[in-house]
Structures are given as structure tokens and as C-alpha cells.
Amino acid sequence: DTAVSQTPKYLVTQMGNDKSIKCEQNLGHDTMYWYKQDSKKFLKIMFSYNNKELIINETVPNRFSPKSPDKAHLNLHINSLELGDSAVYFCASSQKGSAFFGQGTRLTVV
Amino acid sequence: GNSVTQMEGPVTLSEEAFLTINCTYTATGYPSLFWYVQYPGEGLQLLLKATKADDKGSNKGFEATYRKETTSFHLEKGSVQVSDSAVYFCALRGDTNAGKSTFGDGTTLTVKP
Numbered sequence: 001d002t003a004v005s006q007t008p009k010y011l012v013t014q015m016g017n018d019k020s021i022k023c024e025q026n027l028g029h030d031t032m033y034w035y036k037q038d039s040k041k042f043l044k045i046m047f048s049y050n051n052k053e054l055i056i057n058e059t060v061p062n063r064f065s066p067k068s069p070d071k072a073h074l075n076l077h078i079n080s081l082e083l084g085d086s087a088v089y090f091c092a093s094s095q096k097g098s099a100f101f102g103q104g105t106r107l108t109v110v
Numbered sequence: 111g112n113s114v115t116q117m118e119g120p121v122t123l124s125e126e127a128f129l130t131i132n133c134t135y136t137a138t139g140y141p142s143l144f145w146y147v148q149y150p151g152e153g154l155q156l157l158l159k160a161t162k163a164d165d166k167g168s169n170k171g172f173e174a175t176y177r178k179e180t181t182s183f184h185l186e187k188g189s190v191q192v193s194d195s196a197v198y199f200c201a202l203r204g205d206t207n208a209g210k211s212t213f214g215d216g217t218t219l220t221v222k223p
Contacts, residue, residue, distance in 0.1 A: 004153075040215075041148075041197050041215075041216040041218065042215050042216065043154075043199065043213045043216065045210065045211075045213075048210060056210055090153055090154070092153075092154075094211070097142070097159075097203070098144055098156040098159055098203075099146075099154075099156070099211055100155075100156075101146075101153035101154040101155065102153050103152060103153045104152070104153050
């Protein structure tokens with residue numbers, strides 16, 4: 001069973017489009033995250049949710065809107081996609097300790 | 111705020127060579143320290159961790175010791191294999207902000223046969 005699963009794995013889209021990435025964890029964790037990894041492998045936290053409540057928002061453009069319908073899901077919606085949004089996006093979850101990551105979604109904006 | 115500084119890469123080694131990847135941190139209180147590994151095309155996965163000073167984390171032949179006096183958590187392996195080729199991330203999780211981990215910039219390791 002996959003602990004943290006995110007879909008889709010690959011996403012290619014045109015500038016200006018709106019897209020969503022979904023994430024689900026079956027670990028029973030209270031906290032979920034979205035990270036962005038650029039081409040140099042630098043990892044930056046975008047958002048953190050604890051029990052469906054937003055607790056971290058790291059100065060991400062408001063084109064990015066996370067939604068947590070329940071504590072097992074944290075989806076990421078991106079409006080008006082820009083070339084600079086191209087990256088790998090990772091969902092993760094944790095419970096007072098180490099984080100468990102999804103496989104990543106490679107977003108390419110053309 | 112919290113920060114993690116790790117050795118810049120890329121690091122290229124021959125099989126069976128000794129590996130050290132340096133990691134130092136800045137944090138208030140008593141953070142937990144982690145090493146994560148990212149194999150090509152995959153997400154990060156926990157390699158090892160230490161939750162208090164002088165603890166040694168170990169896994170798959172890798173080790174790191176939590177040194178509070180030098181604020182370091184260097185990753186070591188005595189004999190690397192080609193399959194260890196990956197990106198390695200040092201990270202900390204503060205005890206005052208339980209919801210957030212701070213990651214280093216990652217170090218790419220390539221092991222050649």
C-alpha cells in the first residue's frame with residue numbers, strides 16, 4: 001500500500017491554464033505539506049496543514065491554493081500557470097517526526 | 111530562524127570509497143535531525159534520524175551522530191555502492207515549531223563502478 005500518493009505523476013500544460021494536483025495519505029497523520037523542488041533539486045516548503053487547518057504559507061503566490069477536505073487529503077490548485085511554475089511538486093505527511101513523501105508530480109508549463 | 115547548511119555537491123566517488131557529507135544546523139531549543147535520500151525519479155525517503163544530542167542514527171550502512179557542541183550531523187558510510195547514487199538531504203525539525211521541517215539544499219552523490 002502506498003503511504004502517500006499523489007496524482008498525476010506528470011502534467012504538461014500551457015501557460016495560463018488552471019490545474020490541480022491531488023494528494024492522499026493513509027498513515028493517519030495529522031500534518032500534510034506541499035513542497036516545490038526546482039531543477040537544482042532545492043526543496044522549498046509551500047504549505048502545511050494540520051488537521052485540515054492551514055498552519056504554514058511560505059509566501060507562495062496566491063495563484064496557488066491548497067485545499068484539505070479532510071486530514072487524509074491535501075490538494076493543490078494552481079491558477080494561471082506560468083513558465084516559472086515548472087518544477088516537481090511533492091506532497092508529504094508527518095506525525096511528530098519524520099516526513100513521508102509522495103512520488104512527486106512533474107509539472108511542465110509550455 | 112532555523113537553517114541547515116550541507117556540503118555542496120556534486121560528489122563523485124568510486125565504489126567502496128568512504129563517504130562523508132557534512133551538515134551543520136542553526137536552531138533554537140532541541141531539534142530532531144534527519145537525513146533523507148532521493149533516488150532518481152522518486153520522492154524523498156527517510157534514511158536515518160536522531161532526536162537528541164549524542165544519538166547516532168544508522169541505516170543501510172549509513173551513520174550520523176547528533177553533535178550539539180558543533181551543531182553538526184554529518185553523514186558517513188564506510189564503503190559506498192553504485193546503488194547509493196542519489197541526492198541526500200539533511201533536515202531538522204524544531205521542537206518549537208512542530209509542523210515544519212527545514213531542509214538543506216541537497217548533495218548529489220554519484221558512485222562509479
